[in-house]
Amino acid sequence: EVQLVESGGGLVQPGGSLRLSCAASGFIFSTYGMNWVRQAPGKGLEWVSYISSSNNIIDYADSVKGRFTISRDNAKNSLYLQMNSLRDEDTAVYYCAREGGSSGWNYFEYWGQGTLVTVSS
């Protein structure tokens, strides 16, 4: 069974930093691209960042570019999101999401339960 478990969320002041983690199990982590998707309270979904299976492709939403850094450790089956210079508008539930299977289409097939990040003074 595929499982994605996020951790590391919490309350942080504006301008602060936080590192999110996502522990993966139930599949060969090193063969799948991974994403972070967030959802502000009561709002819709926003894609944040993507990292390919072998770390050679990384992409960010414009809203976080230059402030957030995605990384992965395939030996530890783990995905990370380093968030710096946090702003009020970064307050959201952050989900890690695995890319789809072998169909050739790109979609978010498996999601974690999410971790809440609150940026407030």
Next chain:
Amino acid sequence: DIQMTQSPSSLSASVGDRVTITCRASQRISSHLNWYQQKPGKAPKILIYGASSLQSGVPSTFSGSGSGTEFTLSISSLQPEDSATYYCQQSYSTPTFGQGTRLEIK
């Protein structure tokens, strides 16, 4: 970025009804369109990928169609457990989501 617009923003329907949700892209995206269902306090769940391919385990009451800029998600016979918010998402370029459609069961 490609903008995705869903309509309606919310709807209310009865058990057994057929409902349709529309998603329009600001530019052509071929069939790179996915649909998700999200229930309160839960992570989204993939329903349809590639505009019309049903994800394994999803009831056949759900179907998707369309290509280019206009897409639809249909639920052929509404069940109480279908009460949720539905999102479209394009995967043609940097991923973007529609604003969501809240479906209420009367």
